[in-house]
Amino acid sequence: MCLAVPGRVTEVYEESGTTMASVDFGGVGKKVCLAYLPDIEVGEYVIVHVGFAIQRLDEESAKETLATFERMGILTEELAGPEEQVARAAQEAGR
Amino acid sequence: MCLAVPGRVTEVYEESGTTMASVDFGGVGKKVCLAYLPDIEVGEYVIVHVGFAIQRLDEESAKETLATFERMGILTEELAGPEEQVARAAQEAGR
Amino acid sequence: MKYLDEFSDPDLARALLDQIHEATTGQWALMEVCGGQTHSIIRHGIDQLLPDGIEMIHGPGCPVCVTPLAVIDKALEIARRPEVIFCSFGDMLRVPGSRDDLFTIKSQGGDVRVVYSPLDALRIAQDEPEREVVFFGIGFETTAPANAMAVHQARRLGVGNFSLLVSHVLVPPAIEAIMESPSCRVQGFLAAGHVCSVMGTSEYPPLAQRYQVPIVVTGFEPLDLLEGIRRTVVQLEEGRHEVENAYPRAVPAEGNPAAKAMLEDVFEVTDRTWRGIGEIPRSGWRLSPRYADFDAERRFSVEGIDTAESAICRSGEVLQGLIKPPQCEAFGRECTPRNPLGATMVSSEGACAAYYAYRRLDLVEAG
Amino acid sequence: MKYLDEFSDPDLARALLDQIHEATTGQWALMEVCGGQTHSIIRHGIDQLLPDGIEMIHGPGCPVCVTPLAVIDKALEIARRPEVIFCSFGDMLRVPGSRDDLFTIKSQGGDVRVVYSPLDALRIAQDEPEREVVFFGIGFETTAPANAMAVHQARRLGVGNFSLLVSHVLVPPAIEAIMESPSCRVQGFLAAGHVCSVMGTSEYPPLAQRYQVPIVVTGFEPLDLLEGIRRTVVQLEEGRHEVENAYPRAVPAEGNPAAKAMLEDVFEVTDRTWRGIGEIPRSGWRLSPRYADFDAERRFSVEGIDTAESAICRSGEVLQGLIKPPQCEAFGRECTPRNPLGATMVSSEGACAAYYAYRRLDLVEAG
Amino acid sequence: MSAGTQPSGGLDFEGWTCPLPLRHTPNVVMGHGGGGAMSAELVESLFVPGYGEAAATELGDAAVLPPVEGRLAFSTDSYVVKPMFFPGGSIGDLAVNGTVNDLAMVGARPLYLSTAYIVAEGTPMEQLGRVAEAVGRAALAAGVRLVTGDTKVVDHGSGDGVYINTAGVGVVPEGVELAASRMRPGDRVIVSGAIGVHGVAVMSCREGLEFGTTVESDSAALHGLVADVLATGGDVRVMRDPTRGGVSATLNELASASGTGVVLDERLLPVPAEVRDACGLLGLDPLQVANEGKLVAVVAAEDTDRVLKTMCAHPLGAEATVIGEVVADHPGVVVARTGIGGTRVMDMPIGEQLPRIC
Amino acid sequence: MSAGTQPSGGLDFEGWTCPLPLRHTPNVVMGHGGGGAMSAELVESLFVPGYGEAAATELGDAAVLPPVEGRLAFSTDSYVVKPMFFPGGSIGDLAVNGTVNDLAMVGARPLYLSTAYIVAEGTPMEQLGRVAEAVGRAALAAGVRLVTGDTKVVDHGSGDGVYINTAGVGVVPEGVELAASRMRPGDRVIVSGAIGVHGVAVMSCREGLEFGTTVESDSAALHGLVADVLATGGDVRVMRDPTRGGVSATLNELASASGTGVVLDERLLPVPAEVRDACGLLGLDPLQVANEGKLVAVVAAEDTDRVLKTMCAHPLGAEATVIGEVVADHPGVVVARTGIGGTRVMDMPIGEQLPRIC
Numbered sequence A, B: 001m002c003l004a005v006p007g008r009v010t011e012v013y014e015e016s017g018t019t020m021a022s023v024d025f026g027g028v029g030k031k032v033c034l035a036y037l038p039d040i041e042v043g044e045y046v047i048v049h050v051g052f053a054i055q056r057l058d059e060e061s062a063k064e065t066l067a068t069f070e071r072m073g074i075l076t077e078e079l080a081g082p083e084e085q086v087a088r089a090a091q092e093a094g095r
Numbered sequence C, D: 001m002k003y004l005d006e007f008s009d010p011d012l013a014r015a016l017l018d019q020i021h022e023a024t025t026g027q028w029a030l031m032e033v034c035g036g037q038t039h040s041i042i043r044h045g046i047d048q049l050l051p052d053g054i055e056m057i058h059g060p061g062c063p064v065c066v067t068p069l070a071v072i073d074k075a076l077e078i079a080r081r082p083e084v085i086f087c088s089f090g091d092m093l094r095v096p097g098s099r100d101d102l103f104t105i106k107s108q109g110g111d112v113r114v115v116y117s118p119l120d121a122l123r124i125a126q127d128e129p130e131r132e133v134v135f136f137g138i139g140f141e142t143t144a145p146a147n148a149m150a151v152h153q154a155r156r157l158g159v160g161n162f163s164l165l166v167s168h169v170l171v172p173p174a175i176e177a178i179m180e181s182p183s184c185r186v187q188g189f190l191a192a193g194h195v196c197s198v199m200g201t202s203e204y205p206p207l208a209q210r211y212q213v214p215i216v217v218t219g220f221e222p223l224d225l226l227e228g229i230r231r232t233v234v235q236l237e238e239g240r241h242e243v244e245n246a247y248p249r250a251v252p253a254e255g256n257p258a259a260k261a262m263l264e265d266v267f268e269v270t271d272r273t274w275r276g277i278g279e280i281p282r283s284g285w286r287l288s289p290r291y292a293d294f295d296a297e298r299r300f301s302v303e304g305i306d307t308a309e310s311a312i313c314r315s316g317e318v319l320q321g322l323i324k325p326p327q328c329e330a331f332g333r334e335c336t337p338r339n340p341l342g343a344t345m346v347s348s349e350g351a352c353a354a355y356y357a358y359r360r361l362d363l364v365e366a367g
Numbered sequence E, F: 001m002s003a004g005t006q007p008s009g010g011l012d013f014e015g016w017t018c019p020l021p022l023r024h025t026p027n028v029v030m031g032h033g034g035g036g037a038m039s040a041e042l043v044e045s046l047f048v049p050g051y052g053e054a055a056a057t058e059l060g061d062a063a064v065l066p067p068v069e070g071r072l073a074f075s076t077d078s079y080v081v082k083p084m085f086f087p088g089g090s091i092g093d094l095a096v097n098g099t100v101n102d103l104a105m106v107g108a109r110p111l112y113l114s115t116a117y118i119v120a121e122g123t124p125m126e127q128l129g130r131v132a133e134a135v136g137r138a139a140l141a142a143g144v145r146l147v148t149g150d151t152k153v154v155d156h157g158s159g160d161g162v163y164i165n166t167a168g169v170g171v172v173p174e175g176v177e178l179a180a181s182r183m184r185p186g187d188r189v190i191v192s193g194a195i196g197v198h199g200v201a202v203m204s205c206r207e208g209l210e211f212g213t214t215v216e217s218d219s220a221a222l223h224g225l226v227a228d229v230l231a232t233g234g235d236v237r238v239m240r241d242p243t244r245g246g247v248s249a250t251l252n253e254l255a256s257a258s259g260t261g262v263v264l265d266e267r268l269l270p271v272p273a274e275v276r277d278a279c280g281l282l283g284l285d286p287l288q289v290a291n292e293g294k295l296v297a298v299v300a301a302e303d304t305d306r307v308l309k310t311m312c313a314h315p316l317g318a319e320a321t322v323i324g325e326v327v328a329d330h331p332g333v334v335v336a337r338t339g340i341g342g343t344r345v346m347d348m349p350i351g352e353q354l355p356r357i358c
C-alpha cells in the first residue's frame, strides 16, 4: 500500500512507555512511533506509514538499485546515437 | 414585585395534566400556566408573571379605582383656574 | 395593554400629584419595597414631581440585587459544567460573582440560556434528557410559585435531569429588619403589590402595629404609585399607621390560596443572607426535604462554596435606605451599569442602576 | 525527500522504459495490486509510455474502495451518535454508504475528524474521557500494525473510551481470488511493496507456483514501478514465474517481525466481503477475542447492519481487472468523483477515480 | 390571533426546489467552500439563479465597474440574525436593506453590493436558496446590482446557519453634507415611523422567549425616502438608521458626536401597541429595540414642516413625526420627557438587551 | 528543526496588553455586539488604535470618500482560516492582502477597505487586538485606507474565534483590460513564485495533522507587482491569484472561461522542497494547495520575456517562471506534462483537500 515515505530519524525517545522518534522528511518533521523498529538509531532512514515506522530503509540497497538503473541508462545512451535522442525528445513533446 | 402584567384569557386547555391558557396582552399572545387559578374563564383578565397567572384582575375594582382618580381630577380642575393650568404646563416644560 | 395604559394617564397623574402636594405639610421618608416600583418611579420621573416634603427611599426589593454572592458563585460553578444547561431570567446574567458573571461563563463555553419562565427550563430538560438542566430560582414571593410549580411538575413527570438552584427571599422579614435597624429613617411603606397578589395582606397589620408605620399595598403603574404615596402621606399627616390596599384590582386580602399551598409543600422557611445587607432570620425559602432530590446545590455538591463581598461598594446601605446611590463615592465613576461594583448597579431593577439610567437631569448638569 | 526524488529521475525512467520496450515482444496483461501504485502509474502517465504489448490492469488494492458497504453503513451509524468522536483517515469521508457519507454525517452535527494516525485518535480519547472515540480501522497489511498498536496501547493505558471499527483486508487471498476467477486475464503481478515491508515475501512463492505467474514486489516511485514492470515482462518473455523483490531497500524477506507478532496478538483471520467483489474466504482481519472490548461493532451494537450494493456500477469488474473504468457506461457521465456511483470512483486511490483524474488526453479529445 | 399558538413555522418552503443536482448533498458540506468544482457549482446553480436580474452576469472575485461621477460612499455590515427567517423578512432582505440604508444615511444613492456568505455545513440548500432569492428580490427592489461575492463553509459547531456580509458602494450627490457636527440647538429630531417593530418581530420567534404577535419586521430600503427628503432642499443636518441599540443608541451617538444635547418627548414617540405590549411583557425599552426600515433625521427647525410633509408623502415615511429637539444644555446627553411630565436621562444602552427578571 | 516538536505556540502574545478597560471581560462577550456602549468602546479602544495610521479618523457605518477618476474595482472576501495565527501570518494579514489581491488581479489600484468582524463570544480581547494590529499593519503596507467597519458577536458554539470580511474599492487605470476571454493559443502561463507555501504553513498547525516545518505563509499584497507588470506595456491577458483550490483550480477556471486549453509542464513548477515533502507525507497535490501571495498571469508569447524580467525584478516576483502555455486543443481542459514525460488531465479540484488514506 501507498503513502509510506522514507525519513531520517533525528531523535529517539520514550513516551508513556513507547519508543518514539522524531523523523525528518526533508522539509517536514513528524513524530513517529518506533515500537516496531526499536533498534533504529539516529541517522538511519525508516519507512513511515500513518505515524509508524514500518521498516528500515536499507540505504546500501537503495544505492545499489540506483546504480543498476544508471548502468541501464548508460547502456541505453550507448545504444542510441545523439540524433535518435533528439528525435525522441521531439516526439515526446508532441504527445 | 414587578413585571407582572394583565392579560385577557382567550382559551383554556389541558396540557400534560395541567391547566393552561392562551392569554392576550393586547399585541402579544403567550401561553400561560393556570394551575394557580383553575377557575378562570375565557374573557377574564389575569395578572401574569413568568408564565404563570398569579391572580385574577378584578375589573370592577379597576374601574372603581379609575373612577375615583377621575373624581380627584375633576376636583383638581375645579380648584385650579385655566391660567394656573397654563402656568403649570409652562413650568413643567422648563424643568 | 388594557389595565396598564389607563393607569398611566397624564391627566389623572396630575390630579393625584395635586392631591399629594395638597396633603403634604410635613417631611416624610417613604420606602417602596419593590425594585419594580423603584424602576417605575425613576422611569417616569415620579420622584421629581413629588413635593419636597416627600423623600422616596429605595428598598431592597430587587431579587437580582439581593441574591447573595455565595449563591451567584454557586450558579457560576454549576453553569461552568459541560453537562449542564443553566437557565435563568435575563438580567441575572450580568450580576458579578466574586470573579465572573454568567455572561463570562457563557463566553467560555458554558451553556447558559435566558428563558421567560421556569417552565421553559423544564421543557428543555424534557427535550434534552442527556443533559442536566438547572434553573436559577431566585425571586420574591411573586416568583416563588412559578419555581415551585416547575419542581413539582418535574417530580410528577419524572424529569430527573431538572433541578433548581434556590435563593428565594421574603418581603415581610425584610421590612422587619429595616425597621429594626437603629439608623432607620423610613416612616411609611409602599408594599409590593404582586407579592401581595400571591401572599395576601395578612402579614402586614402586625408590622404596621409594631413599628407604627403605615403600609400601603401598591401597584406599579404611575397612577398606582402616586395613589400609594398619596395614601401613605395622608396616613402620616393624620398620624395613622394602618395597612391599606391601594391595588385592590390585583390583591385580594387572602392572596392566592392555591399558590400558597404549593409554596407550603415545596419550600420551607430558612435564614437567608441578603447581598449587601447580611443575614436576616427566616427571610427566605429553600426547598423542603421532600424535594431535596431537585436541589441543584446538593446535586452538584456546591454547598461548600462561601464567599465574601468586596469592600468599596455601599450597596448595603443603599439597600437599607441609609444612603441614596449618588451618595456613594463610586456612583457614576468607578461604578456604572457597564462595570458594576455592586449588585444594585447590575440589575435594571437595582436602585443604583435605576438612578444611573434615569438619573435626574440636574445630576447630569452638576456632573 | 531523499530516496523519493532519486526514484523519479526522468533520465533513468527513460532508460528503464527503453529496456522495457526492448524486452517486450508479446502481449502481456499485468496487474498492480495496490491502489497507491495505480495512482502513481496514472499520475505520472507511465501507462502511456509503455509499449503497446503491455496492458496494466488495476487491482483491488485501494482499501477505501473495497471496504464493504455494510461496514461504511456501520461507520455512519456510529458517527451519528452524539457521544462519539469518529476519527478516520481523510479520503474515507467521501465514500458513499447506502445513503450518506461521513461528510454528510459531519454536516448534520456528527463529530467526524480527520487524523493522520490512529495514535492521534487514541490521544483524543485520552484528552476527552467523557466522549467515545472510534477509529475507522481500515487498510491492508501495511496499515494494520498501526491500528493494532492503537488498540494495544488503549488496553495498556486503560483508555476505555477508545474503540476500533475494523475492516482490514489481506493481499495474498485477493491475488488468489483473482487468479481463481474463470475470466481472469492477469499474467503477472506487481506485489504491493509496503505490504511486504510488513509481511515479508514468504506468502508469494506458493501463489506464483500454483498459478504460474511471476510476482514482483514493487515500490511506488516511477522508477520502482518501471523496474517492477520490466522484471515482470522479462520473466514472462522468458517463461518464468518466480517471486522477485524489486523493492529491496524497503522489503526484507522476513518483513517486520515485531509488527507481525503484534498483528498475531490483536487480530485474527476472518472471511471478508470486498466491496464490488464479494466474499473472499480468510481475506481479512478482525479483532481477536482478547480485544473484543475494543470492538466498536460490539460496543455500539451495529453488528446487525447489512446492506447491499447498487446495481448499475461495475466497480466489481473493475476491481477484478475484468474491465477498465472507461468501459463502464457510467464512467465520466453519471459517475464522476464529484458524484461517485461506486467506491472505485471515490478514493483518489480508486481505479475509476485515478482514470478520471489523470485520464489520458486522447480520452478527453474523444469525449 | 390565538395567544397559545407559538409562531415560527408560518414560512412557506414549499414552492422552492433546489436547483443544484447534488445527489449526496441536500445540505451544505465542507466541500462547497473549498474553492473547487463544488464552490463554482454553488455560485452557478444557486446564487446566480437566486439573485436573478439583480446579479451581474458573473459574480467574480472582483468586479470592474463603470466610472462614478462624484464622491463615493462605502459601507459594510455583517448579518447574523437568528432565526434566519422571521415574520416579515429574512436575513437576506436585511443584508441588502441594511447596507443600502447605511449608504442612504450619508445621503448616497446606492449602486453596487457585494455579498459574502459564511455558511455552516449542514445548512439545507433549500434554505440557502431561499436566502439567495431574498437577497436578489431586495436588491432588485432597491435598484442595486450584486456584482461580486464570496462563499465560505465552516465546520458544524463553528457557525450557525448562514452569516451574510454585504458591502455597498454608492454616490453622494453634490452639495449633500450630512454630519452630526452640523446639529444646532433648536433643530428638530424626526423619526420616519413606528419604532421597535423589527426587534419585536425577531424576538417573537427567538428560542425561550417565543410569543404570538402579528408584528412583522419593517425591513426596507430607505434611499428613496432619503432622496425625496434631500430633494426638498431643507437643511437636513444628519440622518441615522436606528438599528441595533435602537433610537436610544442613535440619539446618544448623535448627541455625543455633535456635542449638543437632545431632548426627547416620550409622548410623541410612535410606539405601536404590539411593540409596547411585547416590551412590557419582557421588561424591555422600545427605545432600545432594533429597527430596520426607519430613519432618524435631525432637521433645521425652519425646514421641519417641509421635510416632514415630504416624508409623510412617501410610503416608508407615512407615519413620520417629530419626537424631540436639539438643545444647547447638557451636551452629549439625551433627556426624555416622560408620559406624566417627569424627565429622565436616556443613556446609551450597554450591551445585549436582556429581558428583565421581574 | 526537531521533528518531534509540534508547531503552534511559536507566536508571541507577550508584547500586547488589552487597551480596553473591561474589568469583567478579558474575553469578548455578547454585549460587545449589541450596538451600544460596549460596541462603541470596542471600536474606539481596540480597532482604532489597532489599525493605527491605516484607519480613517472614524470607522463609521458608512464612509464618504473623494471622487475617483476612472473605472471602479470592487471585491469582497470572508476569511475563516483556522488557526487564526499561523507561521508567517494571521487572519488579519490575509484579510487585507486577499482582498487587495482580488482588486489587483483585475488590474486595479486598491484604495479603500471595509473590515467586518464576526467574533465568537469568549475570544480573548488580546487575540482580537492582535488581529486588528495585523490588519492595520497590512493595510499600511498595502497603502489602503480602512474606512468603514462592523462588528458582530455570536454565541459560543455559533462561531469560532474571529471571522473577517473585507471588501475593497480600487480604480482601474485607463487601458487596462484583463479577461480570460483574451487568452489565445500560444500565450504563456507565468506563476510569480513558489507554490503551495501558504496552504502548507496553515496545515502544519491544523489539529490532527500537525507537522514541523520551517515554511511560512507567503501572504502578501500583489498590487505593486501588478502595477510593475502592467507598466511594461506587455499584453497581459488575464491574472488570477491561485488561493483556495490552488493553481489547479485557477488554471481550470481560466481554461473553462476562455474556451482554450492549457498545457502545464510539471517540471517547470516552482514547488519548494518543504511543500513537496509535506504534500508527499499527506498525499496532497501541491497544485491544489492554496497560495496567498502569488499570481498566475497569462501573457502574449512575444511579451513574455519582458513581463518575466519585470516580475523577477520585484521582490514578490523574484522566482517568477513560465509554467505552461495556452493551446487550441482540448478547450476547457488543463493538461499537465509529468516529470517523466507522460501527460495527465489536471481536473478542477472537487471540494475539500483530503489527506490521502494510504
Ligand code: SF4
Residues within 6 Å of the ligand: C312, C313, C314, C315, C316, C318, C325, C328, C329, C330, C331, C332, C335, C336, C340, C341, C342, C343, C344, C345, C346, C352
Ligand atoms: S453606586 Fe455602585 S459601588 Fe456605589 S453603592 Fe451602588 S452598586 Fe455599590
Ligand code: SF4
Residues within 6 Å of the ligand: D312, D313, D314, D315, D316, D318, D325, D328, D329, D330, D331, D332, D335, D336, D340, D341, D342, D343, D344, D345, D352
Ligand atoms: S465508473 Fe463509476 S459506475 Fe463505473 S465502475 Fe467505476 S465507480 Fe462504478
Ligand SMILES: [Mg+2]
Residues within 6 Å of the ligand: C094, C101, C103, C104, F024, F025, F029
Ligand atoms: Mg460580562
Ligand SMILES: [Mg+2]
Residues within 6 Å of the ligand: D094, D101, D103, D104, E024, E025, E029
Ligand atoms: Mg458529501
Ligand SMILES: [Mg+2]
Residues within 6 Å of the ligand: E060, E061, E062, E148, E149, E150, F075, F076, F077, F099, F102
Ligand atoms: Mg473577492
Ligand SMILES: [Mg+2]
Residues within 6 Å of the ligand: E101, E102, E105, E240, E241, E242, E243, F061
Ligand atoms: Mg446604520
Ligand SMILES: [Mg+2]
Residues within 6 Å of the ligand: E077, E098, E099, E102, E243, F061
Ligand atoms: Mg448598519
Ligand SMILES: [Mg+2]
Residues within 6 Å of the ligand: E061, E149, E150, E151, F076, F077, F078
Ligand atoms: Mg472569494
Ligand SMILES: [Mg+2]
Residues within 6 Å of the ligand: E075, E076, E077, E099, E102, F060, F061, F062, F148, F149, F150
Ligand atoms: Mg455599515
Ligand SMILES: [Mg+2]
Residues within 6 Å of the ligand: E061, F101, F102, F105, F240, F241, F242, F243
Ligand atoms: Mg482571487
Ligand SMILES: [Mg+2]
Residues within 6 Å of the ligand: E061, F077, F098, F099, F102, F243
Ligand atoms: Mg479572493
Ligand SMILES: [Mg+2]
Residues within 6 Å of the ligand: E076, E077, E078, F061, F149, F150, F151
Ligand atoms: Mg454596522
